[in-house]
Amino acid sequence: MKQRKLVVVSSGLSQPSSTRLLADQLSASAVGAAARLGVTLDVQVIELRDLAHEITDNMLTGFAPTALRQAQEEVTAADALIVVTPVFSASYSGLFKSFVDVLDKDALVDKPVLLAATAGTARHSLVLDHALRPLFAYLRATILPTAVFAASDDWGANSVEGPLRGRIERAATELAREVERREPAVVTDPFALTSNFEDMLKNL
Numbered sequence: 548m549k550q551r552k553l554v555v556v557s558s559g560l561s562q563p564s565s566t567r568l569l570a571d572q573l574s575a576s577a578v579g580a581a582a583r584l585g586v587t588l589d590v591q592v593i594e595l596r597d598l599a600h601e602i603t604d605n606m607l608t609g610f611a612p613t614a615l616r617q618a619q620e621e622v623t624a625a626d627a628l629i630v631v632t633p634v635f636s637a638s639y640s641g642l643f644k645s646f647v648d649v650l651d652k653d654a655l656v657d658k659p660v661l662l663a664a665t666a667g668t669a670r671h672s673l674v675l676d677h678a679l680r681p682l683f684a685y686l687r688a689t690i691l692p693t694a695v696f697a698a699s700d701d702w703g704a705n706s707v708e709g710p711l712r713g714r715i716e717r718a719a720t721e722l723a724r725e726v727e728r729r730e731p732a733v734v735t736d737p738f739a740l741t742s743n744f745e746d747m748l749k750n751l
Contacts, residue, residue, distance in 0.1 A: 576719035634666035
């Protein structure tokens, strides 16, 4: 079995939250879909609610406290991401955007990303295309074709076999296929020497 790392970023503000519920369902479906392709996904969940103060500190000082720095490193080292945000004022949440703002500018280049959002009404579903896709396109991520939106009505009695379940399974399958066909993510140390001292001296 191939081993890959999946990082899930959830920016719900309450505990529990529908945002985290959707994140968990997406990651569970991705794990199952990947297993059927011979890939074991190691899932790491980042709850931005727990990092809110550190994200603010980073934006004010330019330095990431320990927990936030670990989250940044996990995102950079991930083979794929699932990102889920609640909708505020017809867009992603401020906490979600602030976390994205403190990531390295190249952290998401060519990284597969499954986009998802939650809101009280289906009228906000366009947030996936008019807010989230442009943001991650700017960050040069590989955005999966299917994004998942869940309104309050989607969590009703028929949610287990309803339209939401179908969207979750389709998106999770796309993610699993994308991860299976790729080599593991490689993180380059920006401070590592690219040549040895002997070669450097020859060029003097």
